[in-house]
Amino acid sequence: MRQALRYALIFLVSLALFSAFFILPMVGESSGYLVASPSSPLSESSSVVVHLTEEDFAAHPALHDLVVEGKKVRRPTAFSFLPPPGDDWSAIVLSRDEEQALWWTYMFVQEENDTHVSVFLEYAGTYCRLAPSQG
Structure with missing residues (x-):
């Protein structure tokens, strides 16, 4: 159970970083x-x-x-x-x-x-x- 929670947390942090670096900058740009x-x-x-x-x-x-x-x-x-x-x-x-x-x-x-x-x-x-x- 702890192992699955750890992997889920790593996935969510990775997704947040991806969004911050690639998706969010495109919203405000042409x-x-x-x-x-x-x-x-x-x-x-x-x-x-x-x-x-x-x-x-x-x-x-x-x-x-x-x-x-x-x-x-x-x-x-x-x-x-x-x-x-x-x-x-x-x-x-x-x-x-x-x-x-x-x-x-x-x-x-x-x-x-x-x-x-x-x-x-x-x-x-x-x-x-x-x-x-x-x-």
């Missing part, structure tokens, strides 16, 4: 990836066009992989240490800060009246939008 989807800017004033430069790519290397290379860039998760799943994936894994920087500079901008405006990116005559995806 998952999936970002992609750059070809898109034309809206003719109305409810969007902003950002003309990308080499300075943008230097400041945010993930932008190069997204816009120029057409690769998917992984968002932060507890399993970010795993290798990319295929050739169409970037080796870059965004940090939370980098994801927020891309989100509020290259996906949306906030106007003075607290409305959010979509951003269209232009590079070498081609337009696209960054979009999050689950997967």
Whole structure:
């Protein structure tokens, strides 16, 4: 009886540690990836066009992989240490800060009246939008 209780206790402690290290961190983090989807800017004033430069790519290397290379860039998760799943994936894994920087500079901008405006990116005559995806 004591032996069975000991094994049960070891199992419960192991389960709790597994949950603490792998499952709980995923609850508060994003998952999936970002992609750059070809898109034309809206003719109305409810969007902003950002003309990308080499300075943008230097400041945010993930932008190069997204816009120029057409690769998917992984968002932060507890399993970010795993290798990319295929050739169409970037080796870059965004940090939370980098994801927020891309989100509020290259996906949306906030106007003075607290409305959010979509951003269209232009590079070498081609337009696209960054979009999050689950997967």
